Amino acid sequence: MHTILLGAQWGDEGKGKLVDHLSSKSDYVIRFQGGNNAGHSLWVGGKKTVLHLIPSGILHPHTTCVIGEGVVLDPLVLRSEIHKLMDAGALADAKDRIRVSERTHLLLPLHRALDQERERKRAGTRGYIGTTGRGIGPCYETKARRTGIRCIDLVGLDAVSFAALMERLHESYREELGSDRNQELMGEAMGFLPEIRNFLAPLLIDTLEFMKAGKAQGKRFLFEGAQGVMLDLDHGTYPYVTSSHTTSPAAGIGAAFPSLTRDAKVIGCAKAYLTRVGAGDFVTELRGRWSAEELLIAEEIRAAGGEFGATTGRPRRIGWQDLVALKYAVEVAGMDALAIMKGDVLSSGLHSLKGSIRVCVAYREKGGRILNHFPALESTFSEIEPVYEEIPLWKSARSTDPAYKRYLSLIEAFTGVPVLFSGHGPEREQIEIV
Numbered sequence: 551m552h553t554i555l556l557g558a559q560w561g562d563e564g565k566g567k568l569v570d571h572l573s574s575k576s577d578y579v580i581r582f583q584g585g586n587n588a589g590h591s592l593w594v595g596g597k598k599t600v601l602h603l604i605p606s607g608i609l610h611p612h613t614t615c616v617i618g619e620g621v622v623l624d625p626l627v628l629r630s631e632i633h634k635l636m637d638a639g640a641l642a643d644a645k646d647r648i649r650v651s652e653r654t655h656l657l658l659p660l661h662r663a664l665d666q667e668r669e670r671k672r673a674g675t676r677g678y679i680g681t682t683g684r685g686i687g688p689c690y691e692t693k694a695r696r697t698g699i700r701c702i703d704l705v706g707l708d709a710v711s712f713a714a715l716m717e718r719l720h721e722s723y724r725e726e727l728g729s730d731r732n733q734e735l736m737g738e739a740m741g742f743l744p745e746i747r748n749f750l751a752p753l754l755i756d757t758l759e760f761m762k763a764g765k766a767q768g769k770r771f772l773f774e775g776a777q778g779v780m781l782d783l784d785h786g787t788y789p790y791v792t793s794s795h796t797t798s799p800a801a802g803i804g805a806a807f808p809s810l811t812r813d814a815k816v817i818g819c820a821k822a823y824l825t826r827v828g829a830g831d832f833v834t835e836l837r838g839r840w841s842a843e844e845l846l847i848a849e850e851i852r853a854a855g856g857e858f859g860a861t862t863g864r865p866r867r868i869g870w871q872d873l874v875a876l877k878y879a880v881e882v883a884g885m886d887a888l889a890i891m892k893g894d895v896l897s898s899g900l901h902s903l904k905g906s907i908r909v910c911v912a913y914r915e916k917g918g919r920i921l922n923h924f925p926a927l928e929s930t931f932s933e934i935e936p937v938y939e940e941i942p943l944w945k946s947a948r949s950t951d952p953a954y955k956r957y958l959s960l961i962e963a964f965t966g967v968p969v970l971f972s973g974h975g976p977e978r979e980q981i982e983i984v
């Protein structure tokens with residue numbers, strides 16, 4: 551059986567831990583979208599290591615990790631992650647266990663500069679997205695403009711043809727960045743790319759052929775999603791989204807073997823509460839809008855849950871579980887089951903929680919009308935009110951605790967899919983098969 555694992559909220563749901571668990575039963579672990587905007591904190595050789603591009607499944611020595619063509623690849627980040635893993639003794643030789651699609655687009659200094667420059671200009675306006683600044687949006691932009699550069703271009707073209715592609719790519723941003731800056735960015739890339747060419751060449755694969763061969767040998771595939779459904783380019787809270795597709799069909803596009811992903815089981819990962827980084831409202835955010843004690847609750851949950859971005863270190867915004875949004879995510883992403891993580895954070899003795907928590911079960915519009923579906927218009931989120939159900943807080947986030955079981959049953963009844971996994975602590979083994 552093959553699995554697609556997705557984030558069911560705005561990212562940071564604790565997918566890394568679940569990937570680690572599911573990888574023990576998988577042979578190939580595949581990234582199919584996003585780039586180094588993602589981040590998983592892992593303990594490698596007794597040291598905390600954050601991986602942004604390499605799937606977390608790398609920690610299981612029997613796995614092969616694939617970076618599919620739906621990913622945007624910063625080659626410097628990949629190289630540095632490989633070195634970190636090798637230094638920690640977690641990887642002997644990248645060629646044995648890491649593969650990159652020939653068709654994957656390269657994320658270059660130009661993309662990073664565009665991302666950061668645009669965000670700087672938009673700061674303080676509604677146009678500010680709060681991106682991770684890693685160049686992800688601009689790299690997908692050049693891919694869609696058909697001026698992007700793929701791994702195979704770097705490895706397969708002669709020097710003159712490759713330089714012409716680089717020239718074409720940079721030329722289209724000359725006006726936006728200015729001639730000098732543009733030349734500087736191109737020079738920077740041209741400086742390190744020859745070395746990257748040698749480093750990437752042995753890792754490249756034709757994903758379709760590679761996966762077909764794996765399927766013929768009976769290999770088990772795990773597709774590891776990054777970010778979350780609510781950040782999906784089409785289905786998320788546009789424009790405050792990432793630039794890739796984070797739903798299950800994206801696995802069939804971003805890793806070239808759709809007949810395999812059609813049969814896969816789709817698991818959505820959600821936290822017992824909500825977090826979000828970057829701009830964009832969410833209805834259940836605890837930001838002191840409805841009562842002053844909200845801020846205290848948010849602060850306690852953030853501290854207890856270590857809710858700071860693994861990529862940027864930004865404090866995550868905190869809110870109550872939103873079942874309307876979760877049901878939407880389940881349906882729009884085609885999830886078969888859910889995993890609920892970090893329930894233990896809420897039951898870790900937070901003073902501000904007085905024996906109960908809240909769960910949003912509907913929205914109320916300004917005029918009082920009840921809304922039972924997730925709205926498309928982004929400005930709605932700051933206007934509608936959450937309708938909460940108050941439920942007793944559990945003592946332990948285990949399905950044997952009646953209050954926790956009741957919470958999981960509420961999620962199942964509301965979303966229409968079963969909860970299959972539940973996380974109850976940061977350690978590798980603190981995951982329950984419900």
Ligand code: IMP
Nearest residue numbers: 561562587588680681682791792827828
């Ligand atoms: P970008 O993907 O860097 O362009 O950022 C776009 C939006 O997605 C911003 O709100 C980011 O904070 C958010 N985002 C991107 N990657 C992640 C992630 O891995 N976890 C949570 N939020 C993310």
